Amino acid sequence: MSEEKLNRLFEQFFRADSSRSSRSGGSGLGLAISKEIVELHGGKIKAESHDNIISFTIFLPL
Incomplete structure (x- = not known):
């Protein structure tokens, strides 16, 4: 994966595979939510x- 895409993985609605639709992929929210929780x-x-x-x-801090 390119460095540019790797840096954008945690953005809302970003999909590394632009050929995927919401029917076959997801909404692109999972990693953004994960980052927010962490x-x-x-x-x-x-x-x-x-x-x-x-x-x-x-x-995570101890």
Whole structure:
């Protein structure tokens, strides 16, 4: 995945695969909601892409 798309993953209504419709994909809200929840708890969430695999890491304060 390109760095530009990776940076936009947490935006509302953003879909990495622009060929998907709401019938076959989703609304593009899940990651935006996840980011909001994590940040409300004082944490951070990030995404990394290596060899066509996207990994998500969540950091929460103790």
